[in-house]
Amino acid sequence: MTTLKEYKVHRKELKAQIKEVKATLKRLEKELEEERQDMQHEEVDHLDEYFDQAEPHLVDVKKLGVSAIDDFKKSVSKLMNSITGSHKE
Structure with missing residues (x-):
């Protein structure tokens, strides 16, 4: 049987993991958005070539x-x- 103290420690660890995962997700979403914008800028840079x-x-x-x-x-x-x-x- 889990004691109340063990439960609180485990809960605190889980919350820390959730916080870490959220931070990682936020970082990855930011990287994805930056990559999307870079790709758009690259396509814009090639517009003259496409028009030609x-x-x-x-x-x-x-x-x-x-x-x-x-x-x-x-x-x-x-x-x-x-x-x-x-x-x-």
Whole structure:
């Protein structure tokens, strides 16, 4: 059977362990947050590089968009000409 004195000593030890674990958890959470922020800063530092890599693709998308609009205009013009009976293009 555990005495009251032994219980109090054991309880005090457990509370000290809990305090230590909480401090460790807090330290690890802080390290994790710092690492997350470092990773974000690293990604921000590479944004110019990513934009440079994306630029040729954006030019292609722009050309495709302009071409699609031109084709659409021609198609609408042909449709209007066929509806009105006009044959000029």
